[in-house]
Amino acid sequence: MTGLEVRDLTVRTSGGRTLLDSVSWEVPFGGRLGIIGESGSGKSLTAAAVLGLLPEGMTATGQVLLDGRDLLTLGERAMRRVRGAQVAMVFQEPLTALDPLMTVGRQVAGPLRLHRGVSRARARELTADLFRLVRLDDAERILGSYPWQLSGGQRQRVSLAMALACEPRVLLADEPTTALDVTVQAEMLDLLDDLIERTGTTLVFVSHDLPVVARVARDLVVMRSGQVVEASTVAQALEAPAHPYTRQLLAAARAVSRLPQEDER
Numbered sequence: 001m002t003g004l005e006v007r008d009l010t011v012r013t014s015g016g017r018t019l020l021d022s023v024s025w026e027v028p029f030g031g032r033l034g035i036i037g038e039s040g041s042g043k044s045l046t047a048a049a050v051l052g053l054l055p056e057g058m059t060a061t062g063q064v065l066l067d068g069r070d071l072l073t074l075g076e077r078a079m080r081r082v083r084g085a086q087v088a089m090v091f092q093e094p095l096t097a098l099d100p101l102m103t104v105g106r107q108v109a110g111p112l113r114l115h116r117g118v119s120r121a122r123a124r125e126l127t128a129d130l131f132r133l134v135r136l137d138d139a140e141r142i143l144g145s146y147p148w149q150l151s152g153g154q155r156q157r158v159s160l161a162m163a164l165a166c167e168p169r170v171l172l173a174d175e176p177t178t179a180l181d182v183t184v185q186a187e188m189l190d191l192l193d194d195l196i197e198r199t200g201t202t203l204v205f206v207s208h209d210l211p212v213v214a215r216v217a218r219d220l221v222v223m224r225s226g227q228v229v230e231a232s233t234v235a236q237a238l239e240a241p242a243h244p245y246t247r248q249l250l251a252a253a254r255a256v257s258r259l260p261q262e263d264e265r
């Protein structure tokens with residue numbers, strides 16, 4: 001398949017605990033997959049395994065096929081070329097991804113120079129373009145700002161710009177809007193939706209929040225205790241969830257009334 005395919009991905013701790021148990025899913029290039037599940041279900045570990053960033057001591061078996069090439073077999077050097085350039089990631093809390101001691105302009109320009117081999121001046125221009133792309137007003141000022149000088153929403157836009165800098169084929173987003181307030185969250189999701197649409201980037205969006213996933217994803221994988229319990233489309237899961245756990249997630253989302261009730265749709 002041309003796309004990203006995870007096949008029988010199993011992750012164990014050095015103590016032999018199985019954290020991911022034969023996880024399989026696929027997303028074609030240009031597709032949008034949402035991975036949903038409660039805290040501890042294995043969503044973040046799945047993303048980490050795809051990027052070759054599992055914590056020390058954990059081992060992964062199975063396959064992570066990007067356009068048919070198994071990323072699990074690559075060494076660290078080869079994986080570093082995949083990360084950022086082919087599969088990029090946006091994290092829940094941008095402060096963990098951003099260096100507090102470096103201006104955000106330099107943090108985005110750095111990988112651009114590395115991966116695209118452009119001059120310092122060109123990298124700065126491209127970074128300003130990216131900041132405008134993620135709708136950061138006053139891109140010039142923001143280039144010279146440190147992460148702590150920006151709002152949470154601005155920081156998340158910067159990390160999105162950083163992730164998109166090398167025009168990755170796949171964008172992995174791990175709860176990228178959870179730390180934001182509801183209005184900023186909605187703006188970020190609209191922005192992400194628009195950018196994905198325009199650039200044709202493949203999206204894998206990880207969240208515990210079904211309404212959020214429903215906004216940006218088309219296909220859906222539901223995880224529980226390290227396993228995939230349901231794989232369908234978002235529309236189908238909202239219409240007729242097959243697994244009791246998916247029904248539970250749906251009921252919980254409807255209880256906080258951010259999804260239409262059945263009789264309203």
Ligand SMILES: Nc1ncnc2c1ncn2[C@@H]1O[C@H](COP(=O)(O)OP(=O)(O)OP(=O)(O)O)[C@@H](O)[C@H]1O
Pocket residue numbers: 013019037038039040041042043044045046055208
């Ligand atoms: N470094 C680690 N060492 C040992 N166990 C871990 C480690 N990281 C995660 N786990 C365990 O792996 C399981 C899956 O964790 P994971 O972080 O992938 O869940 P999640 O679905 O992303 O949850 P959340 O929504 O809270 O981020 C959990 O049981 C967790 O306790």
